[in-house]
Amino acid sequence: MAAESTLESLQEEATCPVCLEYFTAPVTLECGHNFCRACISWCLEGPGPASSCPQCRAPVQQGPLRPNRQLANVVEIAKRLSLQAPKGAGGDGVCGEHQEVLKLFCDEDQTPICVICHLSQAHRSHRVVPIQEAAQEYQGKIQAHLKTLRGKREKLLGWKATGEGRSQEYLKQTQAERQKIVAEFQQLRQFLEEQERLLLAQLEKLDEEIGRLQTDTVGKLSVQISHLSERISELEGKCQKPASEFLQDVRSILSRCETGPFQPPEEISPELGKRVRGFSQQTTALSETLREFTVMVPSALDRARGKSLGAFRQVTVTLDPDTAHPDLGLSGDGKRVRWEYTRRRLPENPERFDSDPCVLGHEGFTSGRHCWEVEVVDGQYWAVGVARESVSRKGGISLEGEIWALQQRGRGQFHALTSPETPLLLSPPRRIRISLDCDRGQVTFIDAGSEALIFTFPPGSLPGERIRPWLRVWPESQLSLYP
16 A cells, blocks of 8 residues: 555656646756646747746736757656556556546546546546446446336246246147047048948849849840830731731731730839939038138148138129218228328218228129138228128127128237137238128138138128228228238
């Protein structure tokens, strides 16, 4: 500590009182005070004939300044000793410019400084506090930030744990559904194979009965045909003979013609025909079942057939501006709709939705199988689907019996608009394919990106009247039609 105090005293003696830096080219005035040549020259350049010492205010005579070479040597020694001095006690750093212990803290520049830095022009007007006091103050601030950050981290960890738990729960549900599907389809395959063997065996037995009946009938008819052929030959030969010979035994010949052995063939049993028609009905039912699978999962059947849309005809859909709610804005080509915060002034008409932000497509369908796609351009509040032509436009609309659609109401809230609503345990897709089967009264929603089935309303859900595309868009959402 004594060595450190001595070094500090030496540094103070080697410091110019004007610039508070080590002397540079030191000079001595008549009063005995020392300054840097540049510093005292600047001080003596003031107006007026009299100039004074910056420290003692003693007059300074005009004339050349006297250099102090001994002091210049002392300054060099002080600089070398500062470079060799230890870094300081208590873990404090050392000023890189002055080699002084960093004992102070500049609150304005928020940096540790030494005593010489505090006296310099760079920090002279700044608020400076002892470094330990500053450390306590900033320790409190850091601790407050740490408390906030730890709270946010705990909240995020809670959300993570909740999300992971929910994901695990969903994974368990999907695994259970997977096992259920595998088991159900295994039973279905076994049932179908058994039904196939049973039906083919019954058909084979029926074939045998039909074959026996055909053999018996053909045999009996062949005998009668043979008898008739012989009688015809006999009569043709008789007709070629002379009249005297022809008329001999003519009564007997006519009698055999009238009482010949001809008998009509035995009719096929009505019971046999009924059994054949029963098999036809079973075949029709099987075709109907396969058709349901075609509607339920068209993508899988399409890939098997090498087609992209199966039996559905892709149609171009545009939006009808006469039905658009005043808060909805449509693009010029009628392919895009978004929520607009500025309510438009539109003519009132019976076709326009005035309460719910909905819009219908121009196109309507009464028969056939059609499909189109809707892309979610932006937002998490929207609904897509179909509506009947007579859907209510004024006041709150009724979903049941009028709307068949999917809807998202914020993150994680994706469901089908059934009664009650059906939650869908999947992320809403970016593009949705809507497949409408008017003949069956059924609509199916498919993820156009992964070709995965999203939801199907059962056959007969839709009425027989005209069906039109339907969209609902809330703030910060935007939908687009394809193709």
